[in-house]
Amino acid sequence: xxxxxxxxxxxxxxxxxxxxxxxxxxxxxxxxxxxxxxxxxxxxxxxxxxxxxxxxxxxxxxxxxxx
Numbered sequence: 001x002x003x004x005x006x007x008x009x010x011x012x013x014x015x016x017x018x019x020x021x022x023x024x025x026x027x028x029x030x031x032x033x034x035x036x037x038x039x040x041x042x043x044x045x046x047x048x049x050x051x052x053x054x055x056x057x058x059x060x061x062x063x064x065x066x067x
Contacts (some may be wrong), residue, residue, distance in 0.1 A: 022030035024053045036060045 006012060013036045019037075020030035033054065036044040043061040048054050053058075055062050 003039075004039045006038050008038055012038050019057065021057070023056050025057075029054045033057050033060060035064075 009044060016030040016034035019025060019033050030049060037059050041060055043063050045063050046054060047066050048064055049066045050064055
C-alpha cells in the first residue's frame with residue numbers, strides 16, 4: 001500500500017469550500033474529498049450511507065463500506 005500525505009493545506013481548504021458548496025457536503029466530508037483529489041486518489045472509501053451527498057461527488061470515486 002502506498003502512503004501519500006495530503007499536505008497542501010491552503011489548496012485543500014479552498015477546494016473543500018468549493019466541493020462543499022457544489023455538492024452540499026459538511027466540512028469534514030468536503031475536506032476528505034478535497035484531500036483525496038489533491039493526491040490524485042483513485043477512490044475514497046467511506047462509511048457514509050449511499051443516500052448521503054458525498055456519493056454525488058464526481059471528481060473522485062467514492063465507495064461506501066456502510067452496511
